[in-house]
Amino acid sequence: MESGTIPYYEPFSVQADHVSNATRWEEWLDGFINLMVACGITDDVRKRALLVHYAGKEVQLEIEAMTAEHKGGKNDFQKLVDALTTRYTAHVTKTYWKHLFRRSKQLPDETIDRYHSRLRMLIRKCEYIDEDEQILTQIIENCTSKRVQRRALKEDMSLESLLQYARWLEILDSMEAENIDTSANIPRSELDKQKRGxxxxxxxxxxxxxxxxxxxxxxxxxxxxxxxxxxxxxxxxxxxxxx
Structure with a gap:
């Protein structure tokens, strides 16, 4: 990242709803950390300064109200992250995170990868031992594709194989919507089934x-x-x- 130029990143909006703050803070923080990696910023002093800058005025006021013991000094990036995370997620119990996870359904225009990422973010707070198995079950029960559901119920699939199949269906549907010849992109086994049928x-x-x-x-x-x-x-x- 060139000196004096920083990319735009939307500030975090603090709301009265504690649950909303918790889920959105996790997403916002993940995005911020990815931004730091993309910009090649590893120095804790710079990361902390950018965290305060990007978080926005509402968060800055809350940081100012924190004690030095909680927010740390200028080089304590992780300590400030931990303090803010505790501030925005402490009111949400593990049981409620599980409740949010179980209620999460794939949205009509949401890709399977985006849905998977959303579930992955939520399950981190649930403390399940078998995360992949839990996500697999959640996708099978709540994805929008009946084809994915029926395939997964007919045969035992791993999470990765289910995601690959769902991605292939999304590509196929997109190509069909544009009236593109999809036969060259269909696996031979699937094409043979279509020909027989x-x-x-x-x-x-x-x-x-x-x-x-x-x-x-x-x-x-x-x-x-x-x-x-x-x-x-x-x-x-x-x-x-x-x-």
């Missing part, structure tokens, strides 16, 4: 369900499916129905 309907369009090839543009292009809500196919041709 559609061998009797080679003249039917996968997107609109009508005769194929079309004389012009597929009538389903740009249309929203009434079954799954995704673009570029009709409900009668929706693959989610048979999964």
């Amino acid at each position: 559609t061998s009797k309907n080679k003249s039917k369009c996968y997107y609109c369900g009508g005769p194929y090839p079309h004389g012009d543009t597929c009538p389903a292009k740009g249309k929203k499916c009434r079954f799954c809500g995704k673009l570029n196919h009709f409900a009668k041709a929706c693959r989610s129905k048979g999964e």
